[in-house]
Amino acid sequence: MKRQADVMTADTKRHIRCEDLKCYKATLDMLVYATQLLNHMPRELRYTLGHRTIEDIHGIMRGIYRTFYADEERKRESLDRALDSMVDVMADCRVMYALRMYNDNVNMHLAEQVATTDTNLSKWRNSLRKNAR
Numbered sequence: 001m002k003r004q005a006d007v008m009t010a011d012t013k014r015h016i017r018c019e020d021l022k023c024y025k026a027t028l029d030m031l032v033y034a035t036q037l038l039n040h041m042p043r044e045l046r047y048t049l050g051h052r053t054i055e056d057i058h059g060i061m062r063g064i065y066r067t068f069y070a071d072e073e074r075k076r077e078s079l080d081r082a083l084d085s086m087v088d089v090m091a092d093c094r095v096m097y098a099l100r101m102y103n104d105n106v107n108m109h110l111a112e113q114v115a116t117t118d119t120n121l122s123k124w125r126n127s128l129r130k131n132a133r
Helices: 024-040 043-069 073-098 106-130
Strands: none
Touching: 024 043, 024 106, 043 073, 043 106, 073 106
16 A cells, blocks of 8 residues: 555645744744733733734734745745834834833743744745745
């Protein structure tokens, strides 16, 4: 009996799902953590800065999905949009910390998540550049 992997065509060999990507997992972790922080924000900032930050993180996730499923010509464009949203998240985090909305430990944890996501997105962009050559 042949194994399933032996009979797969070249088109269906791509087992990786978007949810398996490191940048997707890191972004999802960041979203969960930011959502938890949102519950502890003062009301006047929760509906402005907090929700904008959550929307920016959703923008990163949309960019990851678009990049993953895009054709080769559009991958870099979609990934650049995700990285633009990443810059917005970084700025939002800096503003929240400057307003002392959370303590140093929370800031370090959020900064680690942001850095992990940014690193993974940058690695993906670099691999796209190498494959384009």
